[in-house]
Amino acid sequence: MLRRRTRRIVLASTIALGLLLVAWDEAVRPVKGPHSELELKVLRDGELTVLFSPYFRTAGRCAGCHGHDPNGLASIDSQGRDVNVADDWRSTMMANSARDPFFRAKVRHEVMVNPEHQTAIENKCLSCHAPLGMHEEELLGHPPFTMAHLDTSRMGQDGVSCLSCHMQSQATAGTFFSGELQFDSARAYGPYDDDQINAGIMQSFVGFTPGLGTHITNSKVCAGCHTLITQTLDLDGNATGDEFVEQATYHEWLNSVYSGGASGANATHCNTCHMPRLNEPIILAAEYAFLQGLQPFGLHHLVGGNVHMLKLLKENRDTLHIPASAVQFDSTIT
Ligand code: HEC
Ligand code: HEC
Ligand code: HEC
Numbered sequence: 001m002l003r004r005r006t007r008r009i010v011l012a013s014t015i016a017l018g019l020l021l022v023a024w025d026e027a028v029r030p031v032k033g034p035h036s037e038l039e040l041k042v043l044r045d046g047e048l049t050v051l052f053s054p055y056f057r058t059a060g061r062c063a064g065c066h067g068h069d070p071n072g073l074a075s076i077d078s079q080g081r082d083v084n085v086a087d088d089w090r091s092t093m094m095a096n097s098a099r100d101p102f103f104r105a106k107v108r109h110e111v112m113v114n115p116e117h118q119t120a121i122e123n124k125c126l127s128c129h130a131p132l133g134m135h136e137e138e139l140l141g142h143p144p145f146t147m148a149h150l151d152t153s154r155m156g157q158d159g160v161s162c163l164s165c166h167m168q169s170q171a172t173a174g175t176f177f178s179g180e181l182q183f184d185s186a187r188a189y190g191p192y193d194d195d196q197i198n199a200g201i202m203q204s205f206v207g208f209t210p211g212l213g214t215h216i217t218n219s220k221v222c223a224g225c226h227t228l229i230t231q232t233l234d235l236d237g238n239a240t241g242d243e244f245v246e247q248a249t250y251h252e253w254l255n256s257v258y259s260g261g262a263s264g265a266n267a268t269h270c271n272t273c274h275m276p277r278l279n280e281p282i283i284l285a286a287e288y289a290f291l292q293g294l295q296p297f298g299l300h301h302l303v304g305g306n307v308h309m310l311k312l313l314k315e316n317r318d319t320l321h322i323p324a325s326a327v328q329f330d331s332t333i334t
C-alpha cells in the first residue's frame with residue numbers, strides 16, 4: 001500500500017518533472033537565430049531597460065534618477081506637474097527611431113533593391129536610428145552593426161537615447177554629419193555650469209561625469225543626425241562618385257535667419273523650439289531631496305509633425321515592444 005503510494009508519487013513527480021523539462025526545453029529552444037522565446041522575452045519586453053555596456057548606458061539607467069520621482073519632489077514644476085525628462089522622451093519619434101515600422105520597412109526595401117550593399121546600407125541607417133548599438137560596435141572594432149544585430153540589441157533599440165545627445169564630443173559637435181557621431185568618453189554634458197551641480201552622485205553610480213557642455217544648448221548637438229548626405233548608386237548598384245543630400249535640416253537652419261547670422265549671438269537654436277524651457281527651479285534627481293532646484297529646465301518634448309506615426313506606434317506598442325504607455329503617447333501627440 002505504502003509502496004504503491006510512494007511509487008505513484010514518484011511517478012507523478014517524474015511526469016511533472018518531465019512536463020517541466022518539456023516546458024523549459026520549449027522556452028529555451030532557439031526560435032530566432034541563437035535566441036529562445038525566453039531570451040527574446042527578457043531582451044524585448046517590459047519597462048525601459050537598464051543596461052551597461054563598455055561605452056554607453058540605456059535610458060533606463062538614467063531614468064532611475066531623472067525619471068518619475070515616487071516621492072514627488074524631483075522633476076516636478078511649481079504647479080505640481082511631473083516634467084521628468086525620461087517619461088517625456090520615451091513616447092517621442094526619436095526614442096522609437098529603431099522600432100519605427102516605416103523605418104524598418106524602408107531599410108528592407110533599400111536592401112531588396114541593392115542586396116550586394118546590404119551591410120553598408122543597414123549600418124548607415126542604424127548610425128542615426130539605433131545610434132548607441134551601432135556606435136558601440138564600431139568603437140569596439142567589431143564587424144558592422146546590421147538589422148540582424150538590432151533584433152536583440154537593447155542598446156540599439158533604445159533609439160536616439162539620452163547619451164546619443166548628451167555624450168557627443170564637445171570639441172567637434174557641429175562638424176560631423178550623416179550619423180558619423182563622435183563621443184567623449186564617460187561624459188554627460190548638460191546646460192549647467194560645473195559648479196552648479198553635484199557631479200559626484202552620477203560619477204559614483206553611473207560612471208559618467210555630468211557637467212557643462214556649451215554644444216548641448218546649440219543646434220550643433222542635432223547636426224550629426226539632422227543632415228544626411230549619401231553616396232549614390234547607378235541602376236546596376238555601382239557607386240557613381242556623386243553625393244545626394246537626403247535631408248539637411250541643420251544646414252537649412254544654419255542658412256536661415258534663426259542661426260543669428262555670422263556671429264550666431266542671437267541664434268534661435270533647435271532646442272529653443274523643440275525643447276521649451278521652464279524658467280523656475282526644478283530638482284534634477286529623484287532620491288536626492290537635498291539638491292537645489294536648477295533653472296532653466298528644458299522639457300524633453302522633442303516633437304515635430306509626425307502625429308500619424310506616433311498614433312500608429314501607440315496603437316501597436318505591445319507588438320512593437322515599446323516601453324511607453326498610451327497616456328505618454330497621448331501627451332506627445334497633443
Ligand atoms: C544622418 C542620420 C540618418 C540616417 C543615416 C538615416 N536616417 Fe532616416 N531619418 C533621420 C531623421 C532625422 C528623420 C526624421 C526626418 C523628419 O522628420 O523630417 C528620419 C526619418 C526616416 C523615415 C521616416 C520615418 C517615419 O515614421 O515617418 C524613414 C522611413 C527613414 N528615416 C529611413 C531611413 C533609411 C532606410 C535609412 C538608411 C538608408 C536612414 N533612414 C538613414 C535620420 C537618418
Ligand atoms: C535630442 C537630444 C537629447 C536627448 C535624446 C536627450 N536630451 Fe537631455 N537635454 C538636451 C538638451 C538640448 C538639453 C538642454 C535644454 C535646455 O537647457 O533648455 C538637455 C537637458 C537635460 C538635462 C538638464 C535639465 C533640463 O531638462 O534642462 C538633463 C538632466 C537631461 N537632459 C537628461 C536627459 C536624459 C536622462 C535623457 C534620456 C531619457 C535625455 N536627456 C535625452 C538634449 C537631449
Ligand atoms: C544616481 C542618480 C543619477 C543617475 C542614474 C543619472 N544621473 Fe544625471 N545627474 C544626477 C545628479 C545628482 C545631477 C546633478 C544635479 C544637481 O546637482 O542639481 C545630474 C546631472 C545631470 C545632467 C546635467 C549636467 C549639467 O552640467 O548640466 C545631465 C545632462 C545628466 N545628469 C544626464 C544623465 C544621463 C544621460 C544619465 C544616464 C546615462 C544620467 N544622468 C544618470 C544624478 C543621476
Ligand code: HEC
Pocket residue numbers: 093094096097098100103127128129131160164165221222223224225226270271274302303304305306307
Ligand atoms: C543620434 C541621432 C539624432 C540626434 C543627435 C538628434 N536626432 Fe532628431 N531624429 C533622429 C531620427 C533618426 C529621427 C527620425 C525618427 C523616426 O522617424 O523614426 C529624428 C526625428 C526628429 C524630429 C521629428 C519628430 C516628429 O515627431 O516628427 C524632431 C523634431 C527632432 N528629431 C529634433 C531633434 C533635435 C531638436 C535634436 C537636437 C537637440 C535632435 N533631433 C538630435 C535622430 C537624431
Ligand code: HEC
Pocket residue numbers: 219222226249250251253254258268269270271272273274303304305306
Ligand atoms: C523657430 C522654431 C524652430 C527652430 C529654431 C527649429 N525648428 Fe524644427 N520645427 C519647428 C516646427 C514648428 C515644426 C513643425 C512643422 C510642421 O509640422 O509643419 C518643426 C519640425 C521639425 C522636424 C519634423 C519635420 C516634419 O516633417 O515633421 C524636424 C526633424 C525638425 N523640426 C528638426 C529641427 C532641427 C534639427 C532644428 C535645428 C537645426 C530645428 N528643427 C529648428 C520649429 C523649429
